[in-house]
Amino acid sequence: MTPELWGIVWLSLKVGGVAVLGCLPVAFALAWLLARGRFPGKLLLDGLVHLPLVVPPVVTGWLLLLAFAPAGPIGSWLESWFGVSVLFRWTGAAIASAVMALPLMVRAMRLSIEAVDRRLEQAAATLGAGRWRVFASVTLPLSLPGVLAGTVLGFARALGEFGATITFVSSVPGETQTLPLAIYAALQIPGGEAQVLRLAGISVLLSLAALLVSELIARRAGRGLHVL
Amino acid sequence: MSFDVDLTKRLGEAEIACRIEAGEGLTVLFGPSGAGKTSVLNMVAGLVEPDAGHVRVAGETLFDGGAGLDVPVAERRAGYVFQEPRLFPHLRVRSNLLYGRRADDGLDVDETIALLGIAHLLDRWPRTLSGGEARRVAIGRALLSDPRFLLLDEPLSSLDRARREEIMTLIERLRDTMKLPILMVTHDREEAARLGTRIVEI
Incomplete structure (x- = not known):
């Protein structure tokens, strides 16, 4: 592998990793709200969370661009408070990947939270555990396999992000050009087939590995074993 | 007065009304399946909120619909042995047994484990236990949480004859030595007659 290839792979892993880690607490909080919460507008929130799954990615990217542009609501705030902009930066690519991975992560986590036997939580409460202890000692460990599986799935999704990323932060080699974007760029160059083949191969391997890990975790959970 | 309970609760079509005024010892809540016995235990434990009435155990008010008082489940200190473990x-x-353990000690851990005959199970996972073993661990977990009263929901159901006898002897021992108020649900008349200091029909 050439240093250039390594650079692309490393950037993709960095963008995907940061995206998923940043997304994790948000996704878990949303999954918790949707699984356990009873509030008006729950259906609307559910819809909003799932929007990136059904809206054309290019639209998601464009909406992100509007929000994070220097004059946009989030962009102007970032600019004035921190003096930073995420446009054309890998951080922007991570944000795009995070938004696109969110629905998948929330779905998996929500299912695993809903699968936790409420009667065990009741038992913990009668044994003197307050809400937080019930959550930390019963709900969280029992839903952990699903949370981990959802996170890995989200990571796989983030690695494959294309449409929203290229619309939002463009395709800057070494900064926002992740694997899918590099494949697309190589396709535009005459004689770039060999590069496309290499990148595509790596892409398939990484995705397959992530899916396998996710599946293994889910299986262990299915056997009722403790993951950690 | 160990249990002073008077409550009503509408659950779908059914209306549960229950009145218990019981002194020391073991009070059996007796009645056919579906009469709402478990719901009464859940209300005494605080897992289900009654529509009206009051729950007082050993002189302490845990629920009073009129006064708007409802002590949270975690603070009621019920030793609740559910129908399933x-x-x-x-x-x-081991961790299951110690889950509800408080810093200020109640029962001695080793003694309780010996009493229940579960010392050889401490390092096992719950899914590897037989029905009778799981039931005894569940009883131990409730006892070691230093409860103010015990709620037993069909503690002898789905056990074979030998195990039933074992658990029954254990409950008799708890009733006679621990002086904890016990409220036990059963639909078995023989059980009710043998264990109950008094029987309340529902």
Whole structure:
């Protein structure tokens, strides 16, 4: 592998990793709200969370661009408070990947939270555990396999992000050009087939590995074993 | 007065009304399946909120619909043995037993484990236990949480004859030595007659 290839792979892993880690607490909080919460507008929130799954990615990217542009609501705030902009930066690519991975992560986590036997939580409460202890000692460990599986799935999704990323932060080699974007760029160059083949191969391997890990975790959970 | 309970609750079509005024010892809540016995235990434990009435145990008011008082489940200190063991599947037997343990000690841990005959199970996972073993661990977990009163929901159901006898002897021992108020649900007349200091029909 050439240093250039390594650079692309490393950037993709960095963008995907940061995206998923940043997304994790948000996704878990949303999954918790949707699984356990009873509030008006729950259906609307559910819809909003799932929007990136059904809206054309290019639209998601464009909406992100509007929000994070220097004059946009989030962009102007970032600019004035921190003096930073995420446009054309890998951080922007991570944000795009995070938004696109969110629905998948929330779905998996929500299912695993809903699968936790409420009667065990009741038992913990009668044994003197307050809400937080019930959550930390019963709900969280029992839903952990699903949370981990959802996170890995989200990571796989983030690695494959294309449409929203290229619309939002463009395709800057070494900064926002992740694997899918590099494949697309190589396709535009005459004689770039060999590069496309290499990148595509790596892409398939990484995705397959992530899916396998996710599946293994889910299986262990299915056997009722403790993951950690 | 160990149990002073008077409550009503509408659950769908059915209306549960229950009145218990019981002194020391073991009070049996007796009645056919579906009469709402478990619901009464859940209301005494605080897992289900009654529509009206009051729950007082050993002189302490846990619920009073009129006064708007409803002590949270975690602060009621009920030793609740559910109909199913409800052991935490991700914790070994030892951690299950000590889950509700308080800093200020109640029963001696080793003595309780010996009394229940579960010393050899401490390092096992709940899913590897037989029905009778899981039931005894569940009883131990409730006892070691230093409860102010015990709620037993069909503690002898789905056990074979030998295990039933064992658990029955254990409950008799708890009733006679621990002086804890016990409220037990059953639909078995023989059980009710043998264990109950008094029987309340529902």
